[in-house]
Amino acid sequence: MHNTVLLDSTIREGELYVILPIERKVAVAELLANVGVRRVEVTVDYPPRTTRADVEPVVRALKDAGVEVVMHGRAYRQDIDSIMKYNVDGVAVYMAVSQLHLDHKLKGIQLEEAISRITESVSYAAGHGFKYVRATLEDFSRLFIEGKNEELERLFSFTDQLRSAGATLVSLPDTSGLMTPKMAAEFTRYAKSKSKLPIACHFHNDYGHASANTVMSVLEGADEVHVSILGIGDRNGIADLYEVVAALHDIHGIDLGVERGALNHVYHEFSKLTGVKIPWRHPLSEQSKTVRAGVHQSMVIKRPEGYVPSMKLKYDYEGVRFSASPYVSHKLVMEVLRTAGVEVDDQTGRQIAESIATLYHQKSGRLSVRDITELMRRSIGVDIREDLVAKFFGEERVYVLVKIDPQYPVNELIRELLSWDDVDSVDEVYGDADLVIEGRLRFGSENLVERIRKRLGANAKKVNVLIAD
Numbered sequence: 001m002h003n004t005v006l007l008d009s010t011i012r013e014g015e016l017y018v019i020l021p022i023e024r025k026v027a028v029a030e031l032l033a034n035v036g037v038r039r040v041e042v043t044v045d046y047p048p049r050t051t052r053a054d055v056e057p058v059v060r061a062l063k064d065a066g067v068e069v070v071m072h073g074r075a076y077r078q079d080i081d082s083i084m085k086y087n088v089d090g091v092a093v094y095m096a097v098s099q100l101h102l103d104h105k106l107k108g109i110q111l112e113e114a115i116s117r118i119t120e121s122v123s124y125a126a127g128h129g130f131k132y133v134r135a136t137l138e139d140f141s142r143l144f145i146e147g148k149n150e151e152l153e154r155l156f157s158f159t160d161q162l163r164s165a166g167a168t169l170v171s172l173p174d175t176s177g178l179m180t181p182k183m184a185a186e187f188t189r190y191a192k193s194k195s196k197l198p199i200a201c202h203f204h205n206d207y208g209h210a211s212a213n214t215v216m217s218v219l220e221g222a223d224e225v226h227v228s229i230l231g232i233g234d235r236n237g238i239a240d241l242y243e244v245v246a247a248l249h250d251i252h253g254i255d256l257g258v259e260r261g262a263l264n265h266v267y268h269e270f271s272k273l274t275g276v277k278i279p280w281r282h283p284l285s286e287q288s289k290t291v292r293a294g295v296h297q298s299m300v301i302k303r304p305e306g307y308v309p310s311m312k313l314k315y316d317y318e319g320v321r322f323s324a325s326p327y328v329s330h331k332l333v334m335e336v337l338r339t340a341g342v343e344v345d346d347q348t349g350r351q352i353a354e355s356i357a358t359l360y361h362q363k364s365g366r367l368s369v370r371d372i373t374e375l376m377r378r379s380i381g382v383d384i385r386e387d388l389v390a391k392f393f394g395e396e397r398v399y400v401l402v403k404i405d406p407q408y409p410v411n412e413l414i415r416e417l418l419s420w421d422d423v424d425s426v427d428e429v430y431g432d433a434d435l436v437i438e439g440r441l442r443f444g445s446e447n448l449v450e451r452i453r454k455r456l457g458a459n460a461k462k463v464n465v466l467i468a469d
Contacts, residue, residue, distance in 0.1 A: 002254045005039055005224045007200070008032050008241060010270075011058060012041040012072050013226070013233035017276075022054060024273045026061045028229070031266050031273075033065030036259045037241075041092065041226075044073040044082045052085070059086050070132055075121035080128070090132025092171070093121045097155060098139035099148075111151065115158050119165050126166020134169040134200060135162050141174040144187050156194035163197050169224060170197040174213065177206025177235075184213035188220035198223035205236050211243035218248055218256075229270045230278065242267060242284055250311035264316045272418045275425055284316060290394070292323040294353075298331035321394040324367050326357040336392050337376065340384045352379045368467065369393050387442070395422075395440040397468035400452055401433035403461040410434065416455075422448050433464070441467070 010032065011025055020028070032040055040062050045055050062069045070090040073079030083091050095118050096102060102109055118135050126133050143151050159170050172191055179187060184203065191199050201217040201224070203210040214225045231240035242263050248254040267284045271277060280287040291300050291307060299306045304313055304320050313320075322332055330349035333356070337344055344352075355375055360367050373389045390396075404410060414426050414435070423439040439448045449465050456463075 002218070002248075002256055004218045004222055004254075004256060006037060006241075006245070006256045006258065007039045007041055007070065007224050007226050008037045008228060009041045009226050009238065010228040010232065010241075012043045013238055014228045015043065016234040017232040017237065018274055020274060022057055025054075025058050027273050028270060029058050029061045029067075030065065031269055032229075033062060033067050035262045035266050036257050037067065038257055039068045039070060039224075041070045041072055042088075044071050044079055044086075056086065059088060063087060068132070070134065075118050075135075077121065077124055080121060080125050083125075084128055089130070090134065090168075091125045091130045092134040092136055093118065093125065094136035094138050094171075095121075096138040096175075097151075098142040099151075100142065101139045111154065115155075115161075119158075119161055122162055122167045123165040132169065133167050134171055135167045135197075136171040136173060136200075136202075138173060139175040140172040141179055141187060142176065144190070145178055145183070152194075156191075156196075159194075160196040167197055169200050170195060171200035171202055171224075171226075173202035174204055174210075177204035177210060179203065179213050180207075180209055181212040181216045184209070185216040185220050188217040188222050192221050200224035200226065202226040203239055204233070205231055205238060210237070210239040211247070214239035214244045215247050215252075218244070218254065219252065229267065230276060230282070232276065240282075242282075246283065246311075246315075250309065250315075261315045268424075272423070272425055275427060277425075283312070286321075286394075289317045289319075290321045290323055292325060292327060294327045294329035294332075297322050297329035301329075301332055301335045319391070322392050324356050324360065324372050324393050325365075326360055328353050328356050332392070333376075336389060337380065337384070339391075340382075340388055342380060342382050342384070344380060348380070352376060355379060369396060390442075395442055398439055398441040398448060399466040399468065400435075400437040400439070400449055401462075401464040401466070402435045402437065402452065402456070403432065403463075404434045404456065405459045405461060408456075408459045413456075417452075420448075420451075433462070 010028060042055060042058055045051050059069055069088040070092050071083045071086060071088045072092045073083055075093040075095040095114050096105055097114055102114060122133055122135050162170060188201060199222055201222045203213040210231060217225055227239045227241040227244050229241050231237035245256055245258045248256060249260050264284055267278060278285045291297050296307050300320055308320055330353040333352045334344055334349040359371060359375060369386060369390045372393060373384055373386045376384050417423050417426050417437060422442055423437060425438045427436045429436055441447050453463055
């Protein structure tokens with residue numbers, strides 16, 4: 001296993017993006033523990049805005065699972081006093097060090113005063129027996145980018161002072177997401193050569209480089225790197241857990257201790273729990289496994305790794321999907337029919353592909369699996385099963401709008417629905433419906449809509465179904 005330790009900040013940095021009820025935070029903590037994350041960061045409570053009840057169950061769940069818990073707070077004694085109330089392994093204190101932040105965030109204090117405050121906080125935390133004490137020098141990367149050599153030398157000299165005070169790690173964050181991968185590599189290499197403490201890297205994603213920067217920092221020997229599920233965090237977040245772990249594992253052969261094959265499950269469960277959708281361009285989205293170009297489709301049915309990375313096929317997907325569009329491959333059409341036990345010649349395959357393209361335009365791009373199946377049946381005069389066609393073109397996406405008896409225990413129902421593997425999200429709403437359930441409509445007698453009707457019985461006052469494009 002590689003020496004770099006992965007710290008997940010979904011429950012700390014991620015809370016700046018979406019605030020979750022406590023039972024869902026605990027569920028996210030359990031997901032992280034189950035996938036093998038060894039170190040997780042949480043935030044201290046700030047009464048009355050947040051309380052111990054918002055934090056304690058998460059800490060307990062992580063500790064029970066054997067995860068090292070780090071609690072994050074400001075470089076102030078009162079935050080450390082609050083952290084000491086919890087059974088955590090480590091403390092992370094932060095204060096800005098760039099002149100921009102010193103002037104406009106910290107009311108014009110000088111760098112030496114910031115250094116003094118951080119040292120005092122580290123010493124205070126270390127004196128209370130924490131085995132992990134991290135000093136975060138917020139906005140540190142700005143000094144490197146702007147070539148502030150005097151300040152950099154002073155701060156790297158300061159890491160010796162921090163070590164003497166009891167710090168075990170110094171974090172040098174790219175607070176405004178200003179670095180590129182090349183810069184991140186140079187920065188990590190430089191910091192490793194200068195720092196008297198192990199270094200942690202925390203990259204923000206303002207230009208979309210956070211995950212790549214983090215990969216580069218691991219390759220250059222960073223001692224700790226910070227990620228979150230889907231990269232969620234302040235603004236557009238930090239490095240993405242999957243993008244860092246999978247790239248290092250699959251491409252560079254570096255194992256950070258996370259169970260590679262479980263990440264797809266973790267992400268989809270996280271999306272269900274939180275309502276945070278997996279963006280179309282994310283490596284684990286439904287769209288990422290959909291092959292659209294006809295020339296690509298004809299290759300993928302023979303050797304899918306020609307377009308889809310073989311390690312993603314191994315760990316992330318049960319199989320690829322194909323788009324039925326004007327670009328559909330006649331070779332794909334022939335393969336679908338061959339799987340159904342029907343052999344057609346090349347010319348017939350082309351005619352059916354052209355018919356699919358025509359129908360696509362007629363329906364303004366709203367082609368369903370049922371449309372494709374019926375077209376094929378008419379073209380060859382042979383019955384073809386709809387579920388077989390769905391294996392190639394994907395299941396129908398469906399929204400079920402349910403109005404429920406006011407006395408019905410909705411929270412219990414939501415928990416159950418989220419456990420169904422064909423349900424992607426459940427949202428409580430107001431108006432003509434109480435719940436909007438998003439999922440996939442599988443073919444057969446027990447599809448999602450029918451199971452919802454059966455589950456609710458007379459408690460469902462109204463059920464409306466919308467099929468997505």
